[in-house]
Amino acid sequence: MGKGRKRLEKQKTSVSMKDTWNILRHLFRYAKPYKVTFLVSFIFLAFISAITAYLPIVIQHYIDNYLATKSATLAITIRVVVFYGVLTLLKAAFTYAKDYLFNTAAEKTVANIRNQLYGKVVDLGMRYFDQTPVGTVVSRVTNDTETIKDFWTVFINLTTGLFNVISISIAMFALRWQMALVFIAFLPIMMILVVVYQRKSVLIYGRMREALSRLNAKLNESISGMGIIQKYHQEKRLAEEFDVTNQTYVQARRAMYSMNALLLMPAINLIESFALVAVLLIFGYQDFVTHTVDVGIIYAFTSYSRSFFQPIGQMMNGLSTLQDGIVAGKRIQELVNEQELAPRSNEKAGSQITEGHIEVKNLNFSYDGEHQVLRDINFEAKPGQTIALVGQTGSGKSSIINVLMRFYDYQKGEILIDGHSLKDIPVEEIRKKMGLVLQDSFLFYGNIADNIRMYNHEYSDADIRAAGEFVYADTFISQLDKGYQAKVIERGDSFSAGERQLISFARTILRSPSILILDEATANIDTETEEKIQNGLVNMRKNRTSLIIAHRLSTIKDADLILVLRNGEIIEQGTHEDLIAEQGTYFDMYQLQTYQK
């Protein structure tokens, strides 16, 4: 498994308008279960905007109707202060509620995306993992979903800005529509600024992301190849290369901040000041001509100018995050739509495995549809028989197992188990009745007992122990301080390959499969463990059909049938004695191994 060529991740940084809509619709689908929470937070937002627009009117009213006319009493002042204070408190409380609700819903949405992506990943076929680097899959489920979270934050900021612009416009029109028009007149200039910024930022941020991903790739490659780097004194060369990539990234960032320094806040502040100056000029002129300008109104417009233009600045600031979010959303969508699923069965047929009678007829198989890996494979394993697969590396032994276990679909020929096509047997039934032990047995973080029961609590501790004893794993496990409760670190790195395989035997035998499929460990195993493994194997093979990939020919001398493979074809078959007598490839291999010993 996993020997195929990996496809390189394409760095897509721009997305068309049509795709953007599609992606947004897709992202909103994940938010659907939390729509009520989102809606309530938007209602709070509407109230907050209304209060923001209304607060200056309270002051304006007080100035123009009481202060300017010198009719303000202490009672009136206290009433205004209390009213203003209550509104401000309400705004603060609503802001808390809005932020809390919105963030809760956003976090849940992202968690939902992550769960669904993980669900999809474990459903994908091995072909997908052959073609996709692990880092890419990890990045989809972690980084891209994090980017979506930032995307939601910018989304709420944008909505806040929009609500503010609308409510402030209404307030301004209600106070002095002519003045409101002055502000609105500046909007097209703002829009031009937004478009210019957007065009420039797409390029600059694209360059920045690309430089960053190259930086990450360099680091990644260096860490995985550290042994070779140090062995061949490549440190200096790589450090120089890293520096070049690093400089490109720094340059891209410099372009980014000089663009932001120019186009973001300074430009917006300038426009805001122009709008304010225009308003003051018009007010001043009116006052000069008619002597009717109210000071309170000037106050109100001064405070509106800030709340009106600032959100547009925030919006520009968030554009790149939005773009990142869309790109991340696109990748997420691609993964969700990935069709490279694990092979499915014809569930309706629902055939069962009982005896463990395997018939492989004219089997042909290719991983990529181009290179034929198995050609015209034929063999039969009667219930209880042991079949051994031998052959040089790359001859197709693991591929036969991959196909039998339904990790990959086969294209031509047929595999029958107890007379039923393998394609008619539910995958769950295959996984349950066909016990697989791989060369390098994978152990999960936890303890030995959990690794044997595989978190299926139907099995009691006594069952676990019995399985351990049956495969001779018990001897080494009981010598550990905590026995079956001994800790297993990630991948089981604290155990030797042989010990891991023994634990894996126990895991397999506990489920009492009808068929046993075993890829014999090639790793150096001490003779004592080797002996235990062989004894365990003898016990496991009793009364069940076994298919064994053998690297040490001495271990399969008693097999009922030995298949010798070369380039995906069976070139010899028979019992050990038959093949020795034939004096062909098997004979040579056997001689070589015996001689080496």
Ligand SMILES: Nc1ncnc2c1ncn2[C@@H]1O[C@H](COP(=O)(O)OP(=O)(O)OP(=O)(O)O)[C@@H](O)[C@H]1O
């Ligand atoms: N996931 C994959 N995608 C594409 N080609 C693959 C894949 N896995 C194996 N192959 C190719 O299929 C051929 C048979 O490989 P296979 O793993 O079945 O050999 P093997 O006999 O089990 O070898 P070994 O003893 O080294 O494990 C090889 O040419 C190999 O490069």
